[in-house]
Amino acid sequence: MGFWSVIKRRSGNQQGATLAELMIWLVLTVLLMTGVAQLLATSLTGWRMINSQTTLQQTVRFSVDSIVRDTQFARGIILDHNRLTVITNKYGKKDQRITYTYDTGARPHVLRRNKNDGSGAQPMTGGNSNASLTISDCRFTVLAAGRNGQPRTVEIVVTARDSDTGRQFTLQTAVTGRLVPP
Template sequence: MDLLRLIKCLKGQKGTTLVELIAAIMLTAMLLSAIAGVLSTSMAAWRNGTSRTDVQQTARYAVDSIVRDVKFAKSINVLSFKQIEIVTDKYATPNQKITYKLDTAYSPYILRRSSQPVTGGSTNTTIHISNLEISVLALSKNLLPKTIGIKLVAEDLQTGQQITIETAASSIFIDP
């Protein structure tokens, strides 16, 4: 019996009109465009956050490498504001000379430690050290550099994110 009643009820139905169909399509399109806008904004924010993290890690790694070698230096020679030479016994070789230099001959720039790249040197990276400034902050009694200042700027070439790190480092083996 219920089936007969259902069939009678459905016989009076005519279906959807063209206006109703167009309205449903327009509402769906508006909903999808709103979702796409939110997704696009979220992806852009995620890319910027990732870029900032990568730039900061690159800059911190470069500065930490220089500071670590300066800390154990027997002598420090600032060759230019983009180049420093350190003599250390920290590694297996006594009186080993380590040179840090910002190599601007390549794009992106490469920070080198004794000719080996510390940062950069890869064609698939967009992060590079755009500036390096090394200065003498304090001298020992013998007028040799004991404390140096380091200012390093790292940049992501795709997003334009930039990080500047400034620090000072002193050798524990150079007498004050």
């Protein structure tokens, strides 16, 4: 007599499941659901970290790209402690001053752009007090000057940090004002 023939004979007139069978199915279901929940939690954490890194990179790249585009076509460059001002004719106004400021007075710290057209300094990197992204460092440094001593090539370093995940991203570049006298 085989094992399966005994099971068939015993379960032939059975109307439902035994308590032992129900408990086994319950334990197996709990184990399966625990595994699925852990997989979901791990996937969600991974997605959040990747999303955080992507947001950091996009924000810093957008900010630095805007600064580089305006500085490339600058007729003059003025550097002050945490402020970069470019003088340009790019936006249809002669000798328009565009000022980039690292605002450490705001919480979280932001990078602001002021076209000096009456609209005020607009945040390039958030400016929302609930935002998890903050600019933890921003430096403008003169790398080369023209014969008249006016800055011509500027190094730009911007570091952003996500306070939720602790991730950080730094972008460093140098740009030369093409219209600044050599």
